[in-house]
Amino acid sequence: MTEARPGEYIFNDADNVRMGTCGGLEDVGLLVATTVVSTSVDGQVIIDAGTKTLGREGNPEKGFGLVPSIPGSVLRLLNEHHGYLSIPDGVPRPAVGEVLTLVPNHACPVANLFDEFVVMNGGSAPERWPVDARGHLS
Template sequence: PGHLRAVENEHDPALRALSDRLRPFLEALKDAGLEARVVSGGSTPTFWYSHRIEGLTEVRPGTNIFNDRTTAAIGACGWDECAYSILAMVVSTAVRGQAVVDAGSKALAKEELRGAGSGFGALLDRPEIGVRAVSEEHGILDLSGTDWRPQVGERVRIVPNHVCVSVNLQERLLGVRGGEVVETWEVAGRGRGRG
């Protein structure tokens, strides 16, 4: 069900249709003496509904470990369930209505938000403030809809649109609890699209 990206209340018809397509395929395999012992699907948006797909025996919801802006936007998680963010510093406030941070496409990735909304991420503590544009090294925060004005040097946490791509861009992840780094995880598969 990894291709299903509907908002939560639109899952049922799509899951039924998928189940209806999967059932005859699994029956044909069985009739040919090739019964499928493992039928796997990956999808964070439909993770809690995958049991409705007849014949599915396992799920691999990759984004679910951290969640991201897209997952929250379609209702598959709450904003407070986003456990991954990029720590960035405000480096310029010279242009009215925006702030520049030191996190761009090399940290956040360059995948725009699907569906409602736009941009490349949003502030964890102020989700109404999005990253309007990115270059490789910098992001531009859109402050046009808020009275909040950050200071140069202030740190912000940005939730990317797609956590999978962002994680793949990092050498290591820091596990933070209560403002303190408690773990460091090396990203062993960083930049590896193939074996």
């Protein structure tokens, strides 16, 4: 390794998993909760996470993030507010309203797009941590 990327190493992300620079999905510390908002097209669901949640890191072949609970799925397209998740034949589609856990391709832009993190630590109650470096207006 010839460089360090502060911000990415603390979280890891889907790109780190693909490159093998972390132990796998269990080493990812930044996840996005997203809700299924449509199932009207066979073989896909639409989620409420788009470029304003995930950035533009990805492409239709590799996808724009991973949904580990749906093996073989590909988050193939994003617009500002929605993502189009392709579901393989024979794999049950989640229902409208179901919350999915998404692993972003690149943690850095995702961390910058939110005002706070909800931090989970084992069985402890969730904590809210502000993202102070965003430059809030008073």
